[in-house]
Each structure stands twice: as structure tokens, then as C-alpha cells.
Amino acid sequence: MTTPDITRIWPSGVHINEHTGAWEDRGESFEQLATTYGTPLYVMDTTDVADRARYFVNTVREAFANTTSHVSFAGKAFLSKEIARIVTDEGMYVDTCTWGEMKIALAAGVPGRRLVLHGNNKSDDEIRLAIENDFDKIVIDEPHEAQRIARIACEVGKRARVMVRVTVGVHAGGHEYISTAHEDQKFGIALLPADHSDVSDVQSVEFFDQVAHGPAVAAMHDVLDMQDDLELVGIHSHIGSQIHDADAFIAAAERVMVLRRAFYATDGYVAPEIDLGGGYSVAYVDGDASMDVDVTMKRIAAALQDDSSRAGLPLPTVSFEPGRWIVAPAGYTIYRVGTVKTVQLEGGAFRVYVSVDGGMSDNIRPALYGSQYTATITNRAPATTDTIQARIVGSHCESGDIVVHDVKLPADVQRGDLLAVPVTGAYGRTMASNYNQILRPAVVAVNEEGSHIMMRRETVDDLLSLDVSE
Secondary structure, three states: OOOOOOOOOOOOOEEEOOOOOOEEEOOEEHHHHHHHHOOOEEEEEHHHHHHHHHHHHHHHHHHOOOOOEEEEEEOOOOOOHHHHHHHHHOOOEEEEOOHHHHHHHHHOOOOHHHEEEOOOOOOHHHHHHHHHOOOOEEEEOOHHHHHHHHHHHHHHOOOEEEEEEEEOOOOOOOOHHHEOOOOOOOOOEEOOOOOOOOOOOOOOHHHHHHHHOOHHHHHHHHHHHOOOOEEEEEEEOOOEOOEOOHHHHHHHHHHHHHHHHHHHHHHOOOOOEEEOOOOEOOOOOOOOOOOOHHHHHHHHHHHHHHHHHHHOOOOOEEEEOOOHHHHHHHEEEEEEEEEEEEEEOHHHOEEEEEEEOOOOOOOOHHHHHOOOOOOEEOOOOOOOOOEEEEEEEOOOOOOOOEEEEEEEEEOOOOOOOEEEEEOOOOOOHHHOOOHHHOOOOEEEEEEOOEEEEEEOOOOHHHHHHHOOOO
């Protein structure tokens, strides 16, 4: 099994041609890709996607060899029919949370038994589609939702498999907007009562008693009361995204296992499965931390084994939901450089603004989260060793339209150069917009067989087709 280099920020197939200084991906130069498919351009190294998916699945299987395990790809990171087929071919399920994601996965031929439906505000149509197609699980996000799922399951004439999503009170994640397990946010059902006392020892009797009288246990009890239409599969937790520290996952796992024990004590039911979600970090710039999946899974497995042994309960089936970790480092974006402008700052300093033909419409993360990226000129070797401190900006009518806040570039950067930004395989195309009526870029797949269009570039006709007023 090939172990991905978790410090690498470019796909494994990317290298610099020693003769020309130009960048290539599995034999195709970035210039060739840009000329053939246009810019801006998302490129996805699908060999890397498959390798990373296979590695994650096998690592989980090895760590949890004494129980059943599942790995689902979080489709919100980036979902297309081709990506859905690649990850399921490598043994993954696919997580969906909208009608569109469900339809794409089904159109890709993914069987319903390999699909999961999430979401804090599911429509009846989404629930019905999941039940009709025998989705492996529907994750309940709030107590009243269980009643809707049961009603629709009865109408369809099928029993729905469900999990209860719990907010476990673990604060983790790279930004407030992607931290999802603390109490004051929209996802999940609280583990503890509103009037709970602070208890630092989650293995204490006091903490156990509070969990036993909490909203999560009550919600699970209600699901059991609807067992003619609902099958309670287990407990779900997702604590955030871009998490570097395995300790956060251990803390979440310990709380979920306390809930499992508390529910057994109150209702005599052993939840068969726990899902610990995703959030595994990747490096965006050289020197960034990236989650070591092997170490993390072994530590989680040890914690679950210890808890189950002490409680005298069987190990649960264990599930995980990586998204960013699978696709982010496998993708990059190629831009064409336009205006290069030097601006004098206060105190006599200078900043060079390098404009490209994309921007916040194809990568909103720097503006939304303050995310850091790097960039490099990829169509040639620099003619000088001198460098400049540059800010890469887009073409939008917005001063916050920043692609890379600060990066060193060759001093001879010029209009027409190709500039590439790595680690855009997740939350780039999937969060893209038509701001300023800019067309969303194509997504191109690269592998050992060459390159092909995965998702075509939008056209002006696409924009005009939506404008139906006279």
C-alpha cells in the first residue's frame, strides 16, 4: 500500500521538467493543459484521488481489524460522477447532504446502499429519495426530523436506517465556520442537558448520569418508539474541519461511547455503529501540519477497544467521513497572469499585485475563511534569481478578491505567464459562483492515460439560459 506524503502540497504526478523548467503532471505540461482547456482551470489528478481513497480505506480496515468499518467520501468537498465512481471503486461510500449531491451520486451509478444522507434542513423530497433508493443511512439532525422520516418511510413502504447526530462539546476546526461540535451552532442534538454542570472527567459517574438524562438519549429513545418505520443504526458525530490534532477525535470518540453506554443503561439497546465524521487536515503551504491518518486511526481504535472492554459491550462498527483529505491535495488551479502592478505603501515599502483571470468566484476560501495558499509560475524557468513579494488577486470588482495573500514570485513575472495554486481540489469548484457573471471553470482529470474534461467550462449561453424574462 502506497503511503501518501502528507507534507506534499502538489499531486504525486507533478514535477518540473529539468530541461525546460516547465511544470508537468503525469507527462502533460501545465502549458499544454491551459492551451487545450483554457484558464482558469481546475485540474484533478485522479490517480492521486484513487491512491488517497485506497490508502484511507485500507488504513481504517487495518486499525479496526477486529470489527467492521466503513469510510464514506464527504461529497461536499467535491463531487462529480467521475469522482463518485473513483472513490466507490476504492471501497468508499458517499455522503450527500442535498438533492443535487444525491442525484449526482445516483447518476454515477452508486447504489443506494453505499450512500448516506446528511443535512440540518432536509426536505421531504430528499428524505423520500433516500428511502426509495435504499440509502444506507439517513442521519437525524434534530428530534422532530425523526417523525418526518418515519412518516415518509411508512408512505414509501420501507423501513429507513437512521443515525442520530450528536454535538459532543468538543471544540475543533480551523475556523469558527467549520467547527461543528460545540453547542451554539446549527448541527446535531446536544449530548448534555441545558442545565448540566461542568465535569472534566468524561468517565465519571456524574458525566454518565448527565448524558443519560440528556437530549441525545431522549432522541434515540424516540427513534426506538418508531421502530416499525425506523431502524436505529447508531450515533453520529462530526466535530469540524481541518483538524490537526488526533486528541480532538479521541475526545469525541470517548463522549460518543459514553452516550452508547448510557443509552444501553436506559433502554437496553446497544447502538451497532458509531460514525466519527471527518475533518482530517491537509497541508496548504509548505510547512503546514497535515493529519497522520495511520496514527490517528490506531489511537481511536485503542480508545474504543478500551471503552468497550471496560463496559463489557461489543465493539461497534466504526465509520469515518473524509472529504478534503481525499481530494484537496490531488487538485490545483491554473490561471493566466494579466496585470502586474507595483503599489507603494506607507513607509516607502512596495507591494506587487499580480492579477489573474479567476479569483474569488473559483476559490472563495481566502475571502471567507482567511485561508492561506501559495502559488508558482509554471510555464517556464525564471530568467532571474531575484524574487518579489507578491499578492495574487482576481478579476472581480472587490478589494477582498485575493487568491494568495503573500507569496514570493520571480521578479520577472509578466502578463501571459501561467500561475498555479495547489491544494484546490476541495471546496474550490464546489463553492464556486458566478459573481460578476464570470463563468465557472472547467475541471480536467489527469492520469496515466492523459487528460480529459470531467466538468465542462460554463458558457455565456449557460448564463443567458437562466435569464428568462423578456
